[in-house]
Amino acid sequence: MxxxxxxxxxxxxxxxxxxxxxxxxxxxxxxxxxxxxxxxxxxxxxxxxxxxxxxxxxxxxxxxxxxxxxxxxxxxxxxxxxxxxxxxxxxxxxxxxxxxxxxxxxxxxxxxxxxxxxxxxxxxxxxxxxxxxxxxxxxxxxxxxxxxxxxxxIKDPEKRRRIAKETMEIYAPLADRIGMQELKEELEDLAFAELNFDARASIMARLEQLRSEGGSMVDRIIDRLKRTMAEHGIDAWVSGREKRPYSIWEKMQRKNIAFEQLSDIMAFRIVVKDVPTCYHALGIVHQTWPSVPGRFKDYISTPKQNGYSAVHTTVIGPENKRIEIQIQTQEMHDIAELGVAAHWQYKQNGKGAPEAEARQYRWLRELLEILEQTADPEEFLEHTKLNMFQDQVFCFTPKGDLIALPRDATVVDFAYAVHSDVGDTAVGAKVNGRVVPLRSVLRNGDQVEILRSKVPAPNPTWLNFVKSGRAKSCINRFIRQQQRGQYLELGKAILTKAFREHDATVSERALEPAVKVLKLRNADDVYVAVGEGNVTARQVVHIVFPGQKEEEAERLPITPRPPRHSEQGTSGGIPIRGLIPGMAMHFAGCCHPLPGDRIVGIVTTGKGVTIHTIDCDVLEQFAEQPERWLDLAWDAPAEGEKAHGHVGRVAMILNNETGALSAVTTVIAKHKGNITNLKITNRTPDFFEMFVDIEVRDVKHLSNIIAALRATPAISSVERAKG
Structure with a gap:
């Protein structure tokens, strides 16, 4: 029908x-x-x-x-x-x-x-x-x-899946960002039914079992909550709701827990007249039933970025059931249901709070800033997805302003959230009054003070640990500007030499024909194109001097490329099972495999076999070429044969204090390690960041050295480096 x-x-x-x-x-x-x-x-x-x-x-x-x-x-x-x-x-x-x-x-x-x-x-x-x-x-x-x-x-299963994926990746996060929780959850659940039908059916079966066992439990709990509020003189509207299948599945996956361990499959909402009554009702709930430690969240004092406000608590409630209770005013409830649509209604009625509206649209302004800073459309899409998908952590500036950041955000993310200029000039930070490295991960409630220099100098290595789309786009923009300047100078030097060969001087006017033919904007773009190697000086000369014979054109100087350090050679005799006899072998410099690591080999024509650890990111490049993979394993050295030394790399953050480097070398030497290379990648007034290559016997040997280094007061952090 x-x-x-x-x-x-x-x-x-x-x-x-x-x-x-x-x-x-x-x-x-x-x-x-x-x-x-x-x-x-x-x-x-x-x-x-x-x-x-x-x-x-x-x-x-x-x-x-x-x-x-x-x-x-x-x-x-x-x-x-x-x-x-x-x-x-x-x-x-x-x-x-x-x-x-x-x-x-x-x-x-x-x-x-x-x-x-x-x-x-x-x-x-x-x-x-x-x-x-x-x-x-x-x-x-x-x-x-x-x-x-x-x-x-829709009959075509591929089309259904594409639409469902698009809904999950773009539209559901957008609905969440504008606070439309009900709409977001329905979109996710409908997409979930298409993308993972079996998983959803399994969750539905568990929910049905829960309903059959509980009977009218929800109604009984609602009735008990109403009576409890009335007994204390609070006029409240109480409702209960069941979490949607996708929300249950996503939480089980994210927290790696079983269905039975979820405490908020059933959630109850208490709606009262004003904010003071919210906290009064919370006190009554906690007086009546024991609260579950670590399950209290106050989104009234620190609302979510999409405008959501409420007090959440979990208690061992009526019938000895673990339940989540959300306490809100009517306006908070409307905004939780309708998000920006409710903000719009309250604004029409003259009730809208300017600060609520500012919070509601701040994320949109941030995405517009990313749009302005990002040249590549695909890069923009990835950065905005980062901003939409991640959970949040709330931190404060020294003046008490609230900054919302993605989960696992670092000090650098905080700096860029305050302002792009603050991020560009950040050289250090204090969190809760204590000096910390810029890569430090922030927690809810941290107060962060950014220490700045006068000259903007974002470090490209920050891209390895920042989490927010805004920070990534700002750092990439600065890198592009720096690279453009370097390419421009290199291109200008190459063209100056090329023009001198023809008794001519390179200038904006002289390059006008090249700008037109190459369809570039100006002479600077020509310099950059030559510097990048996208256009040769020979091509530019032929455009500017069209009658010039090719054999009379200058021979361009070849700028040597820096050597690649993706591989390091090794001597023969290293015991590895699975190698092709007589084939050359190299250890990958990206992951520095050691005896004890699980390893694979990648066959490269003319180079032999490059050995990687099984979790090396570089292996993704060869996912579609299974014919190049070799299944390898370390073999024990023959009896009486001395074990070969292998190089392991560690990334270290060292306090900038007298004797710190000496402490590092002493610890490594005491544990029979040999430093073969040391490279400082970043230096601030308080910290050194460095890579240290250490010759060790195997993974266990390196792990022992890392453990000893972690116990050294001069070292802020140390971990095995891969990449």
Whole structure:
């Protein structure tokens, strides 16, 4: 039986129920226009296509949006899927509705295709359209929700999977970012059903078993919570909800725990009149039932970045069940349900708090900054995904300002979250008054003071540990600028020499023909292209002096490339099982394999076998070439044969104090290690960061040395380096 299309009068009644002053004429005209435009078009389900925009409008009405947004929902597919033109939309509904419809039309082309650059470019359009009017995103999310609800009608399994993956990667995180928790969870769960049907079925079976065992337990707990609040004079609305299957699965995977260990499969919400009553209710809950240590979170004093506020606690509650309780005001509850749509309602009613709105849109401003700083569309897409997906940690500036960061964020992430200039000039930091390395991971509640230099100098090695998209994009931008300057100087020197061979002087005017032919912007771009090696000086000379014979053109100096240190040679006789007899062998310098490591060999024509540890990141490059892999293992040396020395590499952060380096060398020597190389990679007034290559017998020998180094007061941190 096919679902009935919502009638015009039903949609109107739904809107007027929460907005009696809604523009009825606009809604009626949009309904009729969309119905006529889509005509006899059909969906994959066989339903009239017009049922889709009407359902989208119904979802938007459920968010209690204004008539303009709902009219946009009715019209959102007319420009793309019908013969309707922008002029018609503007003539019938005004320029504002046209801008919204046009914005949604552009967003509808975001697809996960093999051409990731196109997807990334469309994602940029999404961001820009959102920044102009957030209702564009709300309409698109409603559109995606209805498409996901009807996804099973699409016959092509590859297409269903692509749409589900796109929903999980882009639309669900966006819904989360604007605080629309219910919508986000439904999108995730619908995508989960397509991407991992068996896992979802397993969770559903466990939930069904839980319901059958508990019977009306939820109702009994709600009743008990209501009575407890009433006994203490608190007027409260209490509800209970069951966690969705995907949320359960994701938490089980993230925390590596079993279904039975989850404490918040059932969560109960207590809604009270104001903030003081929230804390009063919390006190009553904790007086009545024992709380579970470490399970209290106060999102009222430190709201989430998407605007969510509440007090969370877990108690051994009624019927001796472990339950999560969330305590909120009515406004907090509305924002938890509808996110930015609720912010918009409160703003319309004159109740919106400027600071709440600032928090709500800060993430959007940060993504716009990343857009400005990132040249590569794919890089932009990855950085924005980083910003959308990660959980948060809250830290404070010395003035008490709150900074929200991704989980496992470092001091450098904090510096860039304050301002890009602060990040670029960071040379050290104090966390809670104690000097720490810049790579230090921050925890909730840390107070961070950034120590700065006068000259911007981000370190490229920071990219190895920063977590936020903003920090990565700022560091990459600085590196690109530095590289461009170096390439420009090199290119200018090469072209100056080449022009001198022809008794000419290189200048902007002289390079105008090359700028035009090579389709570059200016002379600096020509210098950079030559410096990078993308264009040769010979080519530029031939463009500028077209009559020059090739044999008379200058011979370009060849700039030697720095030697690659990806491999180190070894002498024969090292006992490894699985090698091809007579084939040359090298140990990879990226992972420095040692006896005791699990190892594999990669065969390279003309080089022999390069040996890597089984967890080396470089091996990903050969995943599609199984014919090049050799399964190897260390063999014990023959009786009486002396074990060969092998080089292991450690990464170390050393306090910048007298005798620190001496302490390091002493510890290594005492444990029979031999330092073969030492390289300082970063130096600040407080710390040295360095790599130390140590000749050892095997993994156990290196582990003993690392343990001894960790016990040395002069050393802040030490670990085996791979990469």
């Amino acid at each position: 096919r679902p009935r299309v919502m009638r015009q009068v039903e949609l109107l009644e739904k809107v007027l129920a929460y907005d009696p002053n809604a523009d009825e004429d606009l809604l009626n005209r949009a309904y009729v226009f969309s119905m006529k435009a889509h005509g006899s078009q059909k969906r994959a389900s066989g339903d009239p296509y017009f049922s889709h925009p009407v359902e989208v409008a119904g979802i938007l009405a459920g968010m209690k949006l204004d008539a303009t947004a709902i009219a946009t929902g009715l019209l959102h597919d007319t420009l793309e899927d019908t013969v309707a033109t922008p002029d018609e939309i503007e003539r019938n509904f005004g320029s504002h509705v046209l801008r919204l419809v046009d914005g949604v039309t552009k967003l509808s082309r975001i697809e996960l295709q093999s051409d990731r650059t196109r997807q990334a470019e469309n994602f940029r359009k999404l961001l820009l359209a959102m920044s102009n009017d957030i209702r564009v995103l709300l309409v698109k999310l409603a559109d995606r929700l209805h498409n996901m609800r009807t996804l099973h009608f």
